[in-house]
Amino acid sequence: MRAQRVGIEVSRAIAIAAKLANVDVVSAYPITPQTHIVEDIAELVANGELDAAYIPVESEHSAMSACLGASAVGARTFTATAGQGLELMHEVLYIASSMRLPIVMAVANRALSAPLSIWGDHSDVMAARDTGWIQIFAANGQETFDSVLCAFRIAEDQRVLLPVMVNLDGFHLTHMIEPICIPEQSEVDKFLPPYQYPLPLDPDKPITMGAFAPPYIYTETKKAQQVNLTAAKEVILQCWREFGDLFGRYYSPVEGYHCEKAKVLLLVMGSFSETAMSAIDTLRGEGKEVGLIKLRLWRPFPFDEIRRAVRDAEVLIVLDRALSFGGPGGPVCSEIRSALYNEDKKPKVIGFVGGLGGRDISPGGFKEIINRGIEISQTGSEQEFEMFGVRE
Amino acid sequence: MEKYAVFVPKLVTKRENFAPGHRACLGCGEALAVRLACKALGQNVIIVSATGCMEVVSTPLPYTSWRVAWIHTLFENTGAVASGIEAGLKVMMRKGECPAKEVNVVVMAGDGGTSDIGLQALSGALERGHDFLYICLDNEAYMNTGIQRSSATPFGASTTTAPAGKMSIGQVTWKKNMPAITAAHDIPYVATACPSYPFDLMAKVARGAAVHGPAYVHILSVCPTGWRSAPDLTIRIGRLAVETGMFPLYEVEDGKYKLSIDLPWLRPVQDYLKLQGRFRHLSEETIKKIQNRVNKEYAKLKEKVA
Numbered sequence: 001m002r003a004q005r006v007g008i009e010v011s012r013a014i015a016i017a018a019k020l021a022n023v024d025v026v027s028a029y030p031i032t033p034q035t036h037i038v039e040d041i042a043e044l045v046a047n048g049e050l051d052a053a054y055i056p057v058e059s060e061h062s063a064m065s066a067c068l069g070a071s072a073v074g075a076r077t078f079t080a081t082a083g084q085g086l087e088l089m090h091e092v093l094y095i096a097s098s099m100r101l102p103i104v105m106a107v108a109n110r111a112l113s114a115p116l117s118i119w120g121d122h123s124d125v126m127a128a129r130d131t132g133w134i135q136i137f138a139a140n141g142q143e144t145f146d147s148v149l150c151a152f153r154i155a156e157d158q159r160v161l162l163p164v165m166v167n168l169d170g171f172h173l174t175h176m177i178e179p180i181c182i183p184e185q186s187e188v189d190k191f192l193p194p195y196q197y198p199l200p201l202d203p204d205k206p207i208t209m210g211a212f213a214p215p216y217i218y219t220e221t222k223k224a225q226q227v228n229l230t231a232a233k234e235v236i237l238q239c240w241r242e243f244g245d246l247f248g249r250y251y252s253p254v255e256g257y258h259c260e261k262a263k264v265l266l267l268v269m270g271s272f273s274e275t276a277m278s279a280i281d282t283l284r285g286e287g288k289e290v291g292l293i294k295l296r297l298w299r300p301f302p303f304d305e306i307r308r309a310v311r312d313a314e315v316l317i318v319l320d321r322a323l324s325f326g327g328p329g330g331p332v333c334s335e336i337r338s339a340l341y342n343e344d345k346k347p348k349v350i351g352f353v354g355g356l357g358g359r360d361i362s363p364g365g366f367k368e369i370i371n372r373g374i375e376i377s378q379t380g381s382e383q384e385f386e387m388f389g390v391r392e
Numbered sequence: 393m394e395k396y397a398v399f400v401p402k403l404v405t406k407r408e409n410f411a412p413g414h415r416a417c418l419g420c421g422e423a424l425a426v427r428l429a430c431k432a433l434g435q436n437v438i439i440v441s442a443t444g445c446m447e448v449v450s451t452p453l454p455y456t457s458w459r460v461a462w463i464h465t466l467f468e469n470t471g472a473v474a475s476g477i478e479a480g481l482k483v484m485m486r487k488g489e490c491p492a493k494e495v496n497v498v499v500m501a502g503d504g505g506t507s508d509i510g511l512q513a514l515s516g517a518l519e520r521g522h523d524f525l526y527i528c529l530d531n532e533a534y535m536n537t538g539i540q541r542s543s544a545t546p547f548g549a550s551t552t553t554a555p556a557g558k559m560s561i562g563q564v565t566w567k568k569n570m571p572a573i574t575a576a577h578d579i580p581y582v583a584t585a586c587p588s589y590p591f592d593l594m595a596k597v598a599r600g601a602a603v604h605g606p607a608y609v610h611i612l613s614v615c616p617t618g619w620r621s622a623p624d625l626t627i628r629i630g631r632l633a634v635e636t637g638m639f640p641l642y643e644v645e646d647g648k649y650k651l652s653i654d655l656p657w658l659r660p661v662q663d664y665l666k667l668q669g670r671f672r673h674l675s676e677e678t679i680k681k682i683q684n685r686v687n688k689e690y691a692k693l694k695e696k697v698a
Contacts, residue, residue, distance in 0.1 A: 024483045027476060051487055053479035058516030062472035065513065068465050069440070069476025075484055077476075095465045194489070201461045201477065203436045203495055210441075210464035211451035221453075 003181040003247070010141040011036030011174045013182070014080070014106050014166075015043075017148035019050040020188040021104075023078045024195075025070035027055040029063045031085040032118045033170035034108040038080055060085035064092035064103075071101035072209060074200035076152065079103065082170055083110030083117075086124040090131070096163040097132030098225060099210060102155030102197075103163040105133075106148060109270065109321075110170040111357040119358020120170035122269065125298075126322040126331045132225055134164040134232055135298040137269045141178030143296075144168045146249055149188065154239050156195050160232045167298075169271040171358060183247060191246055233300045253297035254305040258284055262291030265313045265347065266370055269295045269332060272319065272355060279366035290370055295332065303339050310340070316347040317373035319388070321355040329353060329385030348377045354388030365389060400591055405431050407459075414457040415449040419623025421614035421630060422446060422529045424587040426500065429527060429611075432594035433498060433601055435460060440474045442501035442510060443467035445536045446529060468509035470499040471517035471526070478522045496601040497524040503544035504534045507568045518577040518606045525600040525607045528570060531615035539618040543568040546638070547685070548678055549670045551618075556673040566685065574608040575644045581607035582644040583652075588614075588630030592641060592652055599643075612639045620669020632664040637690040642697070649696040661686055 008016075014037045018026065026045075028038040044050040053070075057063045063079050071077045081089060086107055096103050110124055111117035125135065134154060138144035144166065151164035168174060199207055213221055233253070244250030257273075258280050259265065268276050273294040283290045293309055293316075295302075310316050320330020328334050333351035340346040350373045355361050361369075369388055376386070409430035416423035426446055433439075441447045441464040450457035451464065465473055478497045485492040501510055506528040514526060533551050534540040541554040541563055550562035575582045581603045585593040593611065600607035614630050616623040633639040636659045641652035661683050665671040674682075 024487070024489070025476060025480045027472075027479075051483070053483040055475055055479050055520070057472060057475070058512060058519075061469060062475070062513050062516055065465065065469035065472035066476035066479070068469075069463070069473035069478075070480035071476075072463055072473075073438070073477050073480045073484070074490065075476075075480035077480070091466060092469065099465070200490075201438050201463055203438060203461050203493075206435075206459060206461040208451055208456035208458050208462045211453045211456060212448060212464075213453045217453050 003183045003187070005179055005181045007177055008180050009036060009175065009177050010144050010168065012040050013141055013145045013180045014148055015040030016182055017145050018078045019044050020183070020185060021076065021078070021149060021152045021192055023050070023052050024075035025053045025055065025067070025077045026079060027057050027063045027066035027070065027077070028079050028081070029057050029060045029085060031060070031082050033110060033120070033174045034080045034082040034085065034106070036174060037106055037108070060088040061092060064089040064096065067103045068092065068095055068099070068101055071096070071103050071197070072201045074195065074197035076195040077103045078105070080106040080108065082108040083112055083124045086128055087112065090128060093128055093131035093133060098221070100161040101163060102161050104148065104151040104155055105163065105165050107165055107167045108170045108174045109167050117357040118170070120172050121356045121358070122321040123323070125165065125167050129299070129331060132162070132229060133299060134162055134229070134236070135167060136164065137167045137296055137298055138173065139271055139273045139294060141173065141176060141180045142249065143251070144173060145180050145182070146243065146247070146251070149192065150239050150243055153192050154232070154236050157235050157239070158198060160235050162229060162232060167270065172271045187246065191243065230300050233297070233302065236297065251296060252305070253302035254309045255294040255296060256309055257292040257294065259291035259293065259309065262289050262313055264288070264290045264315045264317065264370060264374055265293050265310055266290065266366065267293040267295060267316060267318045267332070267336065269298070270321070272321070272361060275361060275363055276366045278363035279370065282363065283367060283370060301335060301339070306336060306339055307343060310347055311343070311345050313347040315350060315374060315377040317350045317352065317370060319355070319369060320351065320353045323353050323356065333385065350376050351385035352388045353385060359389060361389065404594070409433070409435070409459045410450070411457045411459055415452070416445065417617045419616040419626045421587055421626045422531055423449070424626070425529055425593065425611045425613050428587055428590050428593050429597045430460065432597040433460070433496060436494060437461065437496045437498055438463070438477055440470050440477065440497065440499045442470045442499070442505035444502040444505055445531070446500060448536055467505055469513050470501050470505065470510055471513035474499050474524045474526070475517045475520065475522045478524050498601060499524065499526040501526070501528060502536070503528060503530040503532060504542040507544045507570050508542050515577065518574060518579050518608070521605055523604055523606070525597070525609065527597065528608070528610045529613045530610060531613045531618060532567070533618050535615050535618040544570065548674050548682060550673060551670070561674065561678055562670070571608065571610045571644070577606070578647065579606040579608065580604065580646055584610045584612070584639065584641050586612045586630045586634060586639065586641065588627045588634070589641065596643065618670070620672070621667055625667055629664065629667055632659065632667070635659045636661045636664045637686045638664055640690060640693055642693065649693070651693070651697050658686065658690060
């Protein structure tokens with residue numbers, strides 16, 4: 001393995017991943033904190049280092065729409081967005097998944113207005129939760145880079161043919177310079193075969209794409225989509241296994257850190273899990289039986305893996321970086337609670353919402369969350385969930 | 393027009409790429425326009441359809457009326473989808489990932505999908521200079537959803553969201569000038585057409601597909617359902633739209649205006665309006681207002697030609 005380990009901004013590494021994947025079309029609209037990704041791709045194209053069409057569209061709605069067109073003729077297609085941009089794309093996201101167009105998109109997760117915030121949280125992607133995309137959360141630069149390469153392979157697998165979203169925290173990841181192993185082109189070529197879309201738009205073999213469905217057939221199309229997305233998990237697992245065999249880094253839908261004999265577990269998504277690890281180390285040092293669960297695969301939801309990972313714990317504390325207003329807490333916590341509800345053996349689930357709009361949570365903060373979570377599990381709370389670090 | 397001899401019809405292909413059996417209304421001018429456009433475009437085409445009448449009447453799953461490659465995704469994004477198709481094909485051909493051949497990328501969208509909700513995506517695609525043809529099938533309102541006004545609805549027309557009543561004449565704004573808006577993008581080819589002039593329409597669609605860069609053809613499509621007109625008058629009403637100067641036929645090639653029919657005099661607009669229920673309520677005074685506006689606009693167009 002002649003991979004090169006370089007210090008590089010994570011956004012930049014994503015652009016290199018797109019280049020190594022030899023993408024054909026990139027269509028994007030600028031939005032902070034996604035800009036570095038697409039700027040770098042535009043530069044690679046301008047310098048002749050990547051032979052691709054870069055379409056500088058006039059909105060995110062058009063960015064995703066141009067991706068639909070490119071993908072429908074069989075082009076390997078990539079885009080990136082964040083926050084409001086993802087929301088403007090919203091209706092187009094459904095088209096990509098429902099028409100089985102394997103577009104890959106990096107989402108530099110950002111809070112939603114109002115008030116305007118360019119900083120990170122998961123409100124944007126949680127609003128796009130049910131769009132039928134495969135959704136992966138990366139915790140660090142290397143994971144992000146690897147996830148983008150894997151995303152093409154997963155999306156374009158003939159058994160899948162679904163769009164994939166790689167989520168990385170705005171600023172906390174996009175603007176970090178990290179040591180990242182960048183493989184050689186030849187290694188990537190071994191992992192990622194050339195793209196062959198089975199039924200592209202082609203004048204020589206005319207097909208009708210995107211016909212409308214009267215009530216007698218709509219439900220069947222949605223059932224097929226559900227079966228397809230759920231079944232994609234096996235392909236994702238296989239892809240990650242093969243990626244690990246080739247590159248030495250193995251991934252799984254749910255990853256544990258010091259979960260052995262842990263009575264208390266904290267579940268986090270994205271880059272915050274790295275900070276939470278420090279808190280776990282400290283608490284373990286103090287003799288507390290605590291562990292961390294990192295949820296990498298958000299869609300398709302890894303029911304079995306989650307159930308197995310938390311079964312033996314007494315308390316599961318879930319931190320959401322998004323808020324379901326007037327609801328039961330964050331969307332991650334709700335889903336985990338519902339996944340565990342019918343289990344005989346399950347931990348108590350305590351929900352926290354924090355890290356909104358770029359508000360940092362320090363290792364000390366995670367310690368507080370864990371301690372407060374344990375307290376709530378014993379004495380209860382007057383609220384359905386608690387917001388961490390909020391000034392009342 | 394004089395170049396079309398009586399034998400021309402025999403030269404037109406008999407092949408119907410927009411197959412019969414679709415579910416358009418009786419006397420639909422838009423279905424006729426699509427049929428003629430498809431004859432002009434031939435087989436080597438990918439059609440990008442907006443949501444609207446033509447999409448709905450032609451593709452109820454599992455059926456299709458399209459014998460050419462066709463895609464529909466959303467209402468307002470055809471300009472962008474066509475951009476992706478054109479750019480994708482071009483780059484894949486360059487990289488040898490698909491066989492190199494000429495493929496015409498053609499959008500078909502209604503007046504709502506063009507002059508209202510899809511205007512931004514269209515403007516973006518024209519500005520970026522993608523090699524594609526955009527056909528606007530203008531029936532002057534949101535007919536698919538039940539005759540709601542659009543920015544292409546003419547002054548004085550009654551629609552369900554701008555109905556004529558005691559306090560209103562219906563539409564109180566003048567029809568948005570889409571050909572002028574597209575021509576302002578300095579694209580190589582803009583034209584207006586109407587299926588009442590079938591050979592002119594086919595020639596313009598073929599021209600639009602052949603030019604390199606963006607082209608725009610705006611087709612007035614009589615809608616008996618929405619215009620409250622007799623289905624057997626579709627062709628005549630289309631002709632009257634042109635002969636009254638309500639909808640002049642012209643081309644803008646590389647910025648140069650050319651009238652397709654140079655009318656020696658304009659028929660009174662009343663001849664056109666009186667055949668349509670949507671204008672039935674208009675007073676003489678309003679009709680005069682429309683007449684003045686048409687005279688003025690036609691004179692402006694003549695100036696551009698000169």
